[in-house]
């Protein structure tokens with residue numbers, strides 16, 4: 001039996017909204033990752049079982065290694081068809097916000113979401129959500145939004161409406177947000193949930209292979225280059241910084257998602273507690289932060305227009321890359337500034 005972490009009031013209110021509305025839109029964050037898509041599609045399949053009309057809308061494309069998720073081909077991608085995405089958001093009766101705590105995280109969809117007359121339900125695990133919603137299910141202590149979707153469905157007493165397909169999506173999100181259960185994964189209840197998902201027929205080893213063992217040779221070579229030529233270690237600060245410029249990415253035929261996971265690699269070096277990965281995209285610089293132990297990378301990310309969790313955070317910048325790297329170096333050299 002799982003502990004009832006979602007408040008009764010939130011469940012009752014959500015159920016009322018679900019009963020009242022048929023046309024439902026699910027929105028998740030920019031650069032959708034495994035948990036964003038896993039939670040969105042898990043909920044999508046559940047609501048489809050309830051015979052709702054459901055559309056998942058995302059701000060921009062997602063990586064190839066998530067394209068096997070059933071239903072991903074039906075997702076409306078804002079940057080690929082802005083009018084269509086805006087229209088579904090505008091016409092929705094009920095909107096679910098999944099896996100983000102602030103509207104800036106949905107980028108170009110922000111205006112449409114703000115203007116949408118729909119009722120809104122947030123389900124998320126990032127600290128301090130600042131959005132206006134009819135129901136807020138915010139649990140930073142839970143390791144993934146996908147886990148929250150499972151708990152939400154159970155609390156609605158609708159476990160029987162959970163299909164194997166939905167279970168695969170939920171497992172994918174739980175697996176990716178915990179690095180295949182290697183961090184944020186100490187809660188015994190995670191494994192009770194996995195037990196249920198396995199009984200629904202998911203093949204966890206197959207899911208692992210689909211997500212982690214389908215990279216391109218170019219991606220592997222880019223990783224080799226990043227580690228051998230572009231990783232700077234700061235032994236005193238127990239930190240590592242990897243940076244890749246646009247021209248370096250192009251040299252390796254970069255595709256969306258190719259640098260996924262690079263930021264985690266330096267943490268497997270002995271005595272490295274902080275890892276920063278800087279990637280120059282066409283329109284901005286994306287920064288990813290990871291830490292081990294108590295170092296709050298979300299605080300560091302706040303200096304880079306971002307945020308996130310204690311051990312995983314991100315931000316972005318529009319500075320020239322050299323200026324940006326100087327700023328990162330300064331932040332790393334002054335790591336104690338972020339420690340409490």
Ligand code: 5GP
Nearest residue numbers: 288289305306307308309312313314315316
């Ligand atoms: P990643 O490095 O994988 O892109 O992001 C790790 C985590 O940091 C995400 O789950 C999200 O919580 C947070 N994050 C990433 N980028 C941003 C950003 O630009 N702004 C904010 N507020 N959070 C971010």
Ligand code: MN
Nearest residue numbers: 035099145177
């Ligand atoms: Mn997440």
